[in-house]
Amino acid sequence: xxxxxxxxxxxxxxxxxxxxxxxxxxxxxxxxxxxxxxxxxxxxxxxxxxxxxxxxxxxxxxxxxxxxxxxxxxxxxxxxxxxxxxxxxxxxxxxxxxxxxxxxxxxxxxxxxxxxxxxxxxxxxxxxxxxxxxxxxxxxxxxxxxxxxxxxxxxxxxxxxxxxxxxxxxxxxxxxxxxxxxx
Amino acid sequence: xxxxxxxxxxxxxxxxxxxxxxxxxxxxxxxxxxxxxxxxxxxxxxxxxxxxxxxxxxxxxxxxxxxxxxxxxxxxxxxxxxxxxxxxxxxxxxxxxxxxxxxxxxxxxxxxxxxxxxxxxxxxxxxxxxxxxxxxxxxxxxxxxxxxxxxxxxxxxxxxxxxxxxxxxxxxxxxxxxxxxxxxxxxxxxxxxxxxxxxxxxxxxxxxxxxxxxxxxxxxxxxxxxxxxxxxxxxxxxxxxxxxxxxxxxxxxxxxxxxxxxxxxxxxxxxxxxxxxxxxxxxxxxxxxxxxxxxxxxxxxxxxxxxxxxxxxxxxxxxxxxxxxxxxxxxxxxxxxxxxxxxxxxxxxxxxxxxxxxxxxxxxxxxxxxxxxxxxxxxxxxxxxxxxxxxxxxxxxxxxxxxxxxxxxxxxxxxxxxxxxxxxxxxxxxxxxxxxxxxxxxxxxxxxxxxxxxxxxxxxxxxxxxxxxxxxxxxxxxxxxxxxxxxxxxxxxxxxxxxxxxxxxxxxxxxxxxxxxxxxxxxxxxxxxxxxxxxxxxxxxxxxxx
Ligand code: HEM
Ligand SMILES: [Cu+2]
Numbered sequence: 001x002x003x004x005x006x007x008x009x010x011x012x013x014x015x016x017x018x019x020x021x022x023x024x025x026x027x028x029x030x031x032x033x034x035x036x037x038x039x040x041x042x043x044x045x046x047x048x049x050x051x052x053x054x055x056x057x058x059x060x061x062x063x064x065x066x067x068x069x070x071x072x073x074x075x076x077x078x079x080x081x082x083x084x085x086x087x088x089x090x091x092x093x094x095x096x097x098x099x100x101x102x103x104x105x106x107x108x109x110x111x112x113x114x115x116x117x118x119x120x121x122x123x124x125x126x127x128x129x130x131x132x133x134x135x136x137x138x139x140x141x142x143x144x145x146x147x148x149x150x151x152x153x154x155x156x157x158x159x160x161x162x163x164x165x166x167x168x169x170x171x172x173x174x175x176x177x178x179x180x181x182x183x
Numbered sequence: 184x185x186x187x188x189x190x191x192x193x194x195x196x197x198x199x200x201x202x203x204x205x206x207x208x209x210x211x212x213x214x215x216x217x218x219x220x221x222x223x224x225x226x227x228x229x230x231x232x233x234x235x236x237x238x239x240x241x242x243x244x245x246x247x248x249x250x251x252x253x254x255x256x257x258x259x260x261x262x263x264x265x266x267x268x269x270x271x272x273x274x275x276x277x278x279x280x281x282x283x284x285x286x287x288x289x290x291x292x293x294x295x296x297x298x299x300x301x302x303x304x305x306x307x308x309x310x311x312x313x314x315x316x317x318x319x320x321x322x323x324x325x326x327x328x329x330x331x332x333x334x335x336x337x338x339x340x341x342x343x344x345x346x347x348x349x350x351x352x353x354x355x356x357x358x359x360x361x362x363x364x365x366x367x368x369x370x371x372x373x374x375x376x377x378x379x380x381x382x383x384x385x386x387x388x389x390x391x392x393x394x395x396x397x398x399x400x401x402x403x404x405x406x407x408x409x410x411x412x413x414x415x416x417x418x419x420x421x422x423x424x425x426x427x428x429x430x431x432x433x434x435x436x437x438x439x440x441x442x443x444x445x446x447x448x449x450x451x452x453x454x455x456x457x458x459x460x461x462x463x464x465x466x467x468x469x470x471x472x473x474x475x476x477x478x479x480x481x482x483x484x485x486x487x488x489x490x491x492x493x494x495x496x497x498x499x500x501x502x503x504x505x506x507x508x509x510x511x512x513x514x515x516x517x518x519x520x521x522x523x524x525x526x527x528x529x530x531x532x533x534x535x536x537x538x539x540x541x542x543x544x545x546x547x548x549x550x551x552x553x554x555x556x557x558x559x560x561x562x563x564x565x566x567x568x569x570x571x572x573x574x575x576x577x578x579x580x581x582x583x584x585x586x587x588x589x590x591x592x593x594x595x596x597x598x599x600x601x602x603x604x605x606x607x608x609x610x611x612x613x614x615x616x617x618x619x620x621x622x623x624x625x626x627x628x629x630x631x632x633x634x635x636x637x638x639x640x641x642x643x644x645x646x647x648x649x650x651x652x653x654x655x656x657x658x659x660x661x662x663x664x665x666x667x668x669x670x671x672x673x674x675x676x677x678x679x680x681x682x683x684x685x686x687x688x689x690x691x692x693x694x695x696x697x698x699x700x701x702x703x704x705x706x707x708x709x710x711x712x713x714x715x716x717x718x719x720x721x722x723x724x725x726x727x728x729x
Contacts, residue, residue, distance in 0.1 A: 009296040009370045016366045020404050027408025027438055031423060034434050076427070077339065115427045123499045174427030179420045 056132075059095035062158045066091050071100065072170035079175040080107045081114065081142075094158040102135060102150045102171070106142035113176045115139045121168040128160040129167065139176060203710055211306075214298035215710065216283045217603075222305050223280030224596075228675065230272035230312065231589075235665055237265040242627075242661035244644050245654050258644035259327035264319065266330035267350075270450070271357045272312045274584070277592050278453040279304075279364045282392050284603065286368060288701035288708065289386050291377030291717040296370035304363040311356030318346035318353075326350045329642060331439055332410065334424040334432050338417050347417065351410045358403040365396035365403075377700075377716035383477070384720055386699055387470065390477050391456030394484045398445045398452070401488075406442035409435060433498055440491035448487045451583065452480060454551075454591040455522055458544050460699065461598050462526055464692050465541035466533030472525040479518035479525075486515050496567045505564040512562035516555065523552055538692075539613035543594035546621045547587055554582030557632070572642075575635025581628045586621070593620075593671060600675065601691045605707030606682035608674050616674065619667035626660025697721055 069092060071085035082105040092098055106112045116136040120126040131137075135150035142148065156167075203209050203218065213219060240261045244252050253261070283301065287294055295301050318325040323344020328337035337347065372385070372393050385393075412423040413435070422428025424435045455476075463470045470476065492500065492508040500508075526548050535541070557579040561567045570576055593616075601607050630653035635641075639650045646654065687706050695702040700720055704712055 005296075005374055008374045012370045012373060013297060013300075013366050016369060016400055017362075020362050020366075020400050023401055024404035024408050027405040027441075028412075030405075030438050030441070031412075031434065034431070034437060117426045172426075174425075176427050179422070179425075179428055 056097055056155075059155060059158050061093050061095040063093050065094055065162075067094065067156055067160070067164065068166045070166065070168045071102075072168060073102070074170060074172040076172050076174045079114065079173050080112070081105060081173055081175075082107060083171075083173050092156060094156045094160055097132070097153065097155050099133075099151050099153045102152060103147070104135075104140070104142070104150055104173070105147045106145055109144045111144060111177070112142040113139055114142065115174050115176050116171045117174065119170050119172070121170070122164065125160060125164055125167055128157040128164075129169070130155050130157055136171060212302070214294070214302050216287050216295045216298070216301065217708065217710065219295075219301050219305055220280045220283030220285075221603075223276050223283060223308075226305075226309065226312075227273050227277035227280055227592075228672070230268055230276070232668070232672070233316070234265050234268035234273055235668065237261045237268065238661065239665050241265065242658040245646070246658040247655065248646055248648050248651050250645055253644070255644045256324060256327055259329075259642065260319070260325040262642050263327050263330050264315075264325050267315060267326075268312070269584075270330070270446070271354075272315075274450050274588050274592070275361060276308055278392075278395075278450075279361070281388075281453070281457070281592075281595055281599075282364075282368055285599065285701065286371055286389055286392060287375070288704065288712060289389055289699055290372065290375065290380055291700055291713045291720065292371060292375035293711065293713050294375075295367050296375055297367045300363050301367050304360045304367070307356050307360040307363070311353045311360060314349055314353040314356065318349050321345045321349070331443065332413065333439070334413060334416065334435050335426075338413065338424075348414060351414050354410050355407055358407045361399050362403050365399035368392055368396040369400075377713070377718075377720060379716075379718060380720045383474070386456075387459035387473070387476055387480075388453070388456035391452045391459075391480050394480050395449050395452045398449050398484055398487065402442040402445045402449075405438060406446075409438040409442065412438075433495075436495050436498060437492070440494045441488075443494065444491045445484075445487045447580070447583070448483060450588050451551075452484065454547070454588045455480065457591045457595045457598075458526060458547055461540050461544045461594055462529050462548075464598075464695050464698050465538060465544075466530045466535050467694060468529055468533045469698075470525070471528035471531075472521070475521055476525055479521040482518045483515060486511065486518070490515065493562055493564075493567070496564045497571050509562055509564040513559065516559055516562075519555055523548060523555075538597070539608075539610060539617055540594040540598035542614070542617045542621075543590045543597070546617070547590045547594070550582055550586035550590070550621075550624070554579055554584075554587060557582065570635060572640055573635035574631040574639045574641055577641050578628050578631035578635060581631070585628065586624050590620070590624075596671070596675060598692075599701075600678050601682075601687045602701060602704075602706055603708055604679055604682070605687060606678050606680075607685040607687050608678040608682050610683075612670055612674055616667060616670040619670070620664060623660045623663035623667060627657055627664050628660070630654075630657045630660075 068089055070089045071087065073083045073085055075081055075083055082103070084103050086101040086103065090098065090100060104114075118134075118136050120129060131152060131154045133151060133153040135152060140148070140150070203213070203215065210218065210222060213222075240253060241258070244250075244258055283295065286292070321344060323346060326332070326337065326344075326346050332350075372389060376385070412421070415421040416423050416425055416430070422430040424430045424432045426432065459470055459476055490508060490512045492498075492504065493512040496505060496508070530545075537545075557575070561570050561576060561579060597608060597613055634650055634653050634657070637650065639646055639654075689704065689706050690696050690702045691706060692702075698721060700717060701708070703717070703721075
């Protein structure tokens with residue numbers, strides 16, 4: 001060992017440490033990057049909650065086709081709610097507008113903030129399922145013991161490929177009270 | 184200049200002694216690369232048996248359908264902890280141990296570049312693994328959501344217990360330890376080489392470790408970041424992976440596998456390096472295609488960064504994504520194939536002998552290739568929908584890890600122990616160990632291909648009765664394999680304590696000194712070596728370049 005080599009070693013070690021720290025930051029940078037890539041539809045299909053505002057006369061109703069929509073409701077972990085869809089299923093023509101009501105009830109004596117997250121099966125069709133109005137667009141506030149009727153208005157884009165005859169739309173309610181209050 | 188030299192004279196006091204210090208303190212405070220290498224290797228060997236015991240619990244429970252011995256939560260802890268202990272406690276530290284011993288010997292350096300940091304990385308590893316092991320005794324048990332720690336499962340009350348923050352902190356320690364180890368290895372290779380050794384003269388073990396060290400520095404911090412996000416999601420109300428707060432659990436999978444795929448190559452590239460060192464010695468030929476080996480290693484490392492989502496084909500990617508990750512993954516088979524052909528060509532028409540290290544290396548070439556083939560099958564995205572999360576993938580990665588990485592670690596032990604200790608191991612027991620291992624490892628893992636294709640999911644403590652026969656066979660293989668490894672333990676201890684009593688030569692293996700610098704040193708290797716760098720380096724292994 002000699003001094004020159006010692007110095008070179010320290011310098012290289014410092015540079016490499018910097019690389020490691022940068023990579024730690026890169027891990028975090030992947031979070032916004034992921035959202036961008038999702039928007040460009042590179043990595044994941046589009047998020048189910050895209051809001052599409054088109055005038056209600058824009059689509060021509062295709063009466064030759066009928067699609068069966070099934071509604072599923074789930075509560076995450078121990079979310080203290082009652083939550084169900086007014087109908088279990090609904091037959092619709094592509095291009096036709098419908099409103100389905102969901103029923104939600106806060107089972108506690110406290111104010112509750114809850115958020116519904118949607119998911120589709122098959123996942124591919126999410127971009128043809130256009131919601132005009134939905135309780136899932138924002139966090140819902142429930143007063144103690146409050147009962148709510150929550151509407152969801154949607155249309156199926158007539159460009160949806162032929163082979164899709166049944167769509168399952170599932171909503172899961174997450175109790176966000178603790179998180180939202182702490183924030 | 185002279186000022187620099189003066190400064191060095193102060194430092195030199197660290198090294199004025201000519202032998203190891205006495206007693207236990209030697210091992211705690213040592214900065215000698217051979218001592219630290221020994222510590223790493225012995226620690227890894229211990230963890231190999233700890234992780235192995237967990238595997239025995241798993242195979243005992245799966246011996247028959249139904250719940251026999253352990254409750255499902257504990258079973259899941261066993262699969263999770265088995266993987267974490269084997270990856271971070273056994274395989275990775277074992278290769279760091281080999282690097283510590285061998286890299287300075289092979290490149291003519293007196294020690295590692297940053298000896299004190301070297302000591303720190305080892306003890307941090309011990310702290311990390313002990314912390315991880317301590318979760319076994321916590322209320323709610325050790326983490327049991329799988330080694331990949333996927334949210335939301337891993338954050339749910341039934342899987343967290345009290346252990347999660349400890350497991351995550353342990354991952355941080357292990358990460359820091361491997362990053363420090365990697366920095367040390369890179370600095371050693373770049374700055375401490377004998378002046379006469381050019382980059383393209385370096386033995387492949389050194390090359391593969393250099394590239395692995397870069398992988399480590401690039402991906403361990405990303406993993407540390409991912410688990411930190413888990414921690415803040417759980418305890419500090421962030422929503423990186425929480426759908427309700429606008430996060431996405433799939434994001435975790437992307438970040439994890441951005442680390443995870445290079446991680447599997449971190450465990451295989453040094454394996455390639457050791458195989459490329461051992462095979463030429465026993466084939467008595469220079470390594471075939473040295474330069475192509477270097478390039479293949481580098482391109483595998485590069486490709487490993489852009490194929491991660493082949494672990495996530497079923498997650499719901501757009502077709503373009505599926506296709507991209509499918510073709511990118513398939514391309515890895517090309518440089519990997521180059522390596523397999525090169526090893527085969529090295530043996531071709533060689534004057535081969537079949538001592539234990541060579542037997543393990545040949546088994547590695549054959550059985551690793553099988554793991555590569557099942558990898559290729561799974562890289563076909565539409566097929567992977569069937570294989571994903573079944574025992575087929577369990578078979579795949581065990582073929583790439585057990586008869587590959589672990590076999591090569593055994594081979595390395597047989598190959599270099601005589602050099603390090605000056606004693607010959609017992610060849611008869613070595614051969615017995617090899618044959619028991621190679622037969623039982625196939626009884627253990629081959630049937631898991633069938634189970635997976637028939638649809639048996641991974642990570643379950645109980646299964647449908649149609650899977651009973653192959654599971655029983657696999658478990659029997661597992662018990663034989665586990666028991667056979669006690670032979671290895673015996674041989675290691677026996678060799679350290681004198682072995683067969685036969686005095687080994689400096690070369691140990693016939694003509695080995697043509698293949699590497701370490702064989703020109705006396706056996707056993709003295710405590711301090713290459714205090715003056717060698718003036719010429721053997722170049723037989725790079726014959727095609729000279
Ligand atoms: C020709 C090279 C290889 C290819 C094409 C390949 C391909 C794949 C694919 C597609 C998967 C995902 C399967 C699924 O989840 O459905 C996978 C999983 C895995 N591979 Fe490989 N692989 C290769 C080599 C290796 C090597 C060399 C190692 C390790 C030394 C390895 C270790 C693993 C591990 C640990 C997993 C599973 C991780 C988990 O889900 O727990 N593979 N491989
Ligand atoms: Cu992979």
